Amino acid sequence: MNFQHGIRNMTTLPQTGSDWNNLKAHLRDLKKGDAKWKEGRLPVYVYYYTEELLRISHEAYMEFFNENAMGSTAFPSVAQLEKEVIEMGLDLLGGGPQSGGTFTSGGTESIFLALKSAREWARTEKGIERPKIVMAYSGHVSVDKSAGYLGMETVRTPLRPDRRADIKALEAAIDERTCMLYASAPGYPHGVIDPIEEIGALAKKHRLWLHVDACVGGFLAPFVREIGNPIPPFDLSVPGVTSLSADLHKYGFAAKGASLFLLANAENKKYHRFEFSNWPRGSFLSHTFQGSRAAGPIASAWAVMNALGHEGYCEIARVIMDTKKRLIAGVQKIKGLRVLEPGDLCILMYDSIDPRVDVYAVAEHMGKKGWFVGRSTTPKAIHVVLNPAMTPALDQYLIDLAEAVEHVRSTQEVGNVDHRSY
Known part of the structure; x- marks a missing residue:
């Protein structure tokens, strides 16, 4: 049997109960491979603003x-x-x-x-x-x-x-x-x-x-x-x-x-x-x-x-729209990329205009760097859904994106569309 913190990896109900501290440690171990949403590396599924707001919600x-x-x-x-x-x-x-x-x-x-x-x-x-x-x-x-x-x-x-x-x-x-x-x-x-x-x-x-x-x-x-x-x-x-x-x-x-x-x-x-x-x-x-x-x-x-009221929600909107402007400007500075659809709110897409740079391969390389990257099929593009968690991570995102583009350009790798939908 495989034990982690005294917890069996089994699919049957145990005969006796386990200590909660061990169970909690096991849960936290399981989460180590999850996308790091508090670090702004997950632009979907989780919407995060501040620790204070999360505490209020919780x-x-x-x-x-x-x-x-x-x-x-x-x-x-x-x-x-x-x-x-x-x-x-x-x-x-x-x-x-x-x-x-x-x-x-x-x-x-x-x-x-x-x-x-x-x-x-x-x-x-x-x-x-x-x-x-x-x-x-x-x-x-x-x-x-x-x-x-x-x-x-x-x-x-x-x-x-x-x-x-x-x-x-x-x-x-x-x-x-x-x-x-x-x-x-x-x-x-x-x-x-x-x-x-x-x-x-x-x-x-x-x-x-x-x-x-x-x-x-x-x-x-x-x-x-x-x-x-x-x-x-x-x-x-x-x-x-x-x-x-x-x-x-x-x-x-x-x-x-x-x-x-x-x-x-x-x-x-x-x-x-x-x-x-x-x-x-x-x-x-x-x-x-x-x-x-x-x-x-x-x-x-x-x-x-x-807790937020109009003022709080307006501030969140301001953060998102400012981050969007920074992301658009950053993507447009990277040779071979183009912002394809800036969207009206929080969603945008960018693609490749360099035949040597497959945008799905760029997405895969970003994934290896710990970013969860959405992909659009029609058109073929990277799909980004902004929330405030991405704001402090944006500079690193753009650094990694530029490196990913150069890597794909030099290797001419071809990626696959990720069929997971959200």
């Missing part, structure tokens, strides 16, 4: 570690926190007095609820039994994932040259079974915001549900605009927008998993509500896919939002 989460958000009558404190988080989200993202929302476990669940709502709405209001979603090619894969569960179909349409949704292509794809248009703010592959106002007008013209995926941008774009950057209208205030998703565990800096599914009209919550009473326990009601729900993420989101 302590708030632990205050509600055991509570179950499913039991709102048992835990009115959790219900109150959830209500306040939703109301703050609506206030930030264009909601009005008639708007409402639901706290979910993440962007995928928020998007799932959007599709579920649109499906039930289409069946009720339009008599469509197997509805379709029309979306740009850059829309998030969770739409297709959710559609597969819900028995819906997706139609992806070509992009404009600027990689935004093409209105004419969207309209050409609409048919009698279309129930939803889907837009991104921003799209994850390219980091650009679709023309939401035009898509909203299209949705109104054809009487369609319009969902805006602001999972990345929801808690960043309003503050990027507030500090003086041009951000086009994208939220619930745009005519024609029916619903919107925004992840709190991304640029809201809350603990995983925390997201909001927001509706311009709270009356539409009935379309993602599940009710059942034909069993021995009586009535059951839920607005999420989950049954039991962790209360910790709700408390974390509430604490972080109140």
Whole structure:
């Protein structure tokens, strides 16, 4: 048997318990091979600002570690926190007095609820039994994932040259079974915001549900605009927008998993509500896919939002946009590289214009230096999602990137696309 700190590497439940100090040491050993997110070497999955904010998030989460958000009558404190988080989200993202929302476990669940709502709405209001979603090619894969569960179909349409949704292509794809248009703010592959106002007008013209995926941008774009950057209208205030998703565990800096599914009209919550009473326990009601729900993420989101406030989020937006400018300038100074898409917010791409420098090989060499590097396939490029953790690491990143480019140029190595998706 293999032991580390007295812990067996086995797949069966041990007969006797182990000392917690040994277990904790083993957990920490396991993490040694993970990406170093606090050092700014992981531009995805983890969103980190300061140790103080992380402590606030952690302590708030632990205050509600055991509570179950499913039991709102048992835990009115959790219900109150959830209500306040939703109301703050609506206030930030264009909601009005008639708007409402639901706290979910993440962007995928928020998007799932959007599709579920649109499906039930289409069946009720339009008599469509197997509805379709029309979306740009850059829309998030969770739409297709959710559609597969819900028995819906997706139609992806070509992009404009600027990689935004093409209105004419969207309209050409609409048919009698279309129930939803889907837009991104921003799209994850390219980091650009679709023309939401035009898509909203299209949705109104054809009487369609319009969902805006602001999972990345929801808690960043309003503050990027507030500090003086041009951000086009994208939220619930745009005519024609029916619903919107925004992840709190991304640029809201809350603990995983925390997201909001927001509706311009709270009356539409009935379309993602599940009710059942034909069993021995009586009535059951839920607005999420989950049954039991962790209360910790709700408390974390509430604490972080109140601790940061507008000023704190604006400062984070300023850090991210300043870092983006530095990264663009640094990449453009490296011979053979080109910033391909600077994006509207926090996502950018760069590629190689030197036939001797394969950008995937550059990514692989950066990986050997301890950087977690995302890769885009269309176009072939390196994909970067900025968060404040990368700011202090940026100078070293650019030094290593220049060295990686020269290494690949001299060896003419060819890399492979990394198929792991995020």
